[in-house]
Amino acid sequence: MIAHGRILERLKEGTAPHHAAAEQRLDLENRLRDSSAYAALIGRLCGFYRPLESALGRVRGYEELDLRFSERSKAHHLVNDLAELGHAPDRFPICPPPQVPSLGDALGRMYVLEGATLGGRMISRMVEARLGFTPERGCAFFASYGDRVGAMWTAFRSALVRFATTPEVEREIIVAAVDTFDRFNSWLASAGERP
Structure with missing residues (x-):
């Protein structure tokens, strides 16, 4: 039987190879080589986030965990970044x-x-240093939550721990996380190097 309260470490362990594959597939050195490659990345991310967030937004129950889904939506930042680009x-x-x-x-x-929002802070700095785009102009997505990143992550982790009260629920969460990483990896791979 799975011990209660270990969802965070089980998630980290269960998704580790999928997470590593996503970081490798993201290939920031290549995708931040110039503004055209960066725009292609933002467009690809927009194509992934918008439909996924739409599906997530139809689920009920976030409020019972003190989560406001609308506060966590990031697709609009991608749309705005594309407009800036x-x-x-x-x-x-x-x-x-x-x-x-x-x-x-x-x-x-x-x-x-x-x-991914946690890693976005580092990527935001890279984008500004290499390409000159800022959170106010062309890099809002990677700077999501601004100085609230740590607090938002802590609140989300707490909600996961409160929700994952059975082995079945833990498995459901981990399977969905792995599937999301795998979908993301496939989505980036299917783009090839087209701008």
Whole structure:
């Protein structure tokens, strides 16, 4: 039987190889080589986040965990960044969204998106240093939450611990997180190197 309260370490362990693959697939050195490559990355991310967040937003129960999904949505930042870069979001393909049948599944998927926000701080600094885009102009997505990143991550982790009260729920969360990493990896891979 799975001991209660260990969801965070089980998630980290269960997703580690998928997370590492996503970081490798992201290939920041290449995707931040110039503004055209950066715009292609933002467009690809927009095509992934918009349908996924739409599916996540239809799930009920976040409020019972003191989470406001609308506060955690980041797709609008990608749309705004694309506008700053001179592109419309409909220029880019859309990733088919997963089925999100439950709050547990949604939380597993959100674990991936919320965790990515932590890495976004470092990427935001890289984008500004290499390309000159700032959170106010072209790099809002990677700077999501601003100085609230740590507090938002802590609140999300606490909600996961409160929600994952059975082995079945823990498994559901982990399976959804792994699936999200795998979908993300496939989505980036399918873009090839097209601008």
